[in-house]
Amino acid sequence: MKKMLLSALAVAALAIVPAFADDVPVSVQKLPAEAQKFLKTHFSQSNVVTALRDRDFADNDYTVILDNGVKIEFGSTGKWESVKSRNGVVPASVIPVKISDYVSKHYNSLGVEKIERKRYGYEVELTNDLDMKFDLNGNFLGLDD
Numbered sequence: 215m216k217k218m219l220l221s222a223l224a225v226a227a228l229a230i231v232p233a234f235a236d237d238v239p240v241s242v243q244k245l246p247a248e249a250q251k252f253l254k255t256h257f258s259q260s261n262v263v264t265a266l267r268d269r270d271f272a273d274n275d276y277t278v279i280l281d282n283g284v285k286i287e288f289g290s291t292g293k294w295e296s297v298k299s300r301n302g303v304v305p306a307s308v309i310p311v312k313i314s315d316y317v318s319k320h321y322n323s324l325g326v327e328k329i330e331r332k333r334y335g336y337e338v339e340l341t342n343d344l345d346m347k348f349d350l351n352g353n354f355l356g357l358d359d
Contacts (some may be wrong), residue, residue: 237266237277245276246292253354256307257284303341312352313338 237345242250243260253262268275273290280286283301287303297304303325303357306314313336317326328339335349337358345358 231244236268238269240265240267240276242278245278246288248292249276249278249286249288249294250280250292252286252292253278253327256305257282260284281335294331295335296328296330298339303327304329310336310348310352313348316348316352316354317346 225250231249242253242265244267245253245265257280260282260339262278263281264277264279266277268277275290275295276292278286278288278290284304285296285300286294286296287296294308304327309317309326309329313329314326316323317338317340321344323339324342324344326338327341327343330337335347336352338346338348340346347355347358349355
């Protein structure tokens with residue numbers, strides 16, 4: 215009897231776990247409109263390999279992986295939070311002009327491998343793994359350790 219009860223509980227637990235899974239695949243059409251527009255504007259030549267919705271208690275975040283090795287994270291409204299390129303650099307059209315100009319002027323042989331939007335501004339990682347911080351207006355704040 216005890217074994218049957220434990221077995222029933224185990225089966226019930228296994229049935230419930232997928233209901234609380236964090237990442238759920240979604241189609242591109244199920245992404246927020248702002249995320250869809252971002253993809254069309256900056257990555258029209260790339261195809262979506264995977265689109266996932268991360269279900270949280272408060273909201274849904276989204277992760278999109280493209281066939282060119284770019285990973286984009288979107289907030290619940292579809293506003294991009296980070297863009298990372300595994301096989302190259304982040305497209306210049308994604309990077310605020312002032313940040314792009316600063317990188318070109320001071321690190322002209324390097325590209326931006328990752329850009330993250332933070333509360334204070336932006337965090338940028340160059341292709342040599344140098345991390346930099348910029349304010350919301352694109353002004354250089356310093357290097358990140």
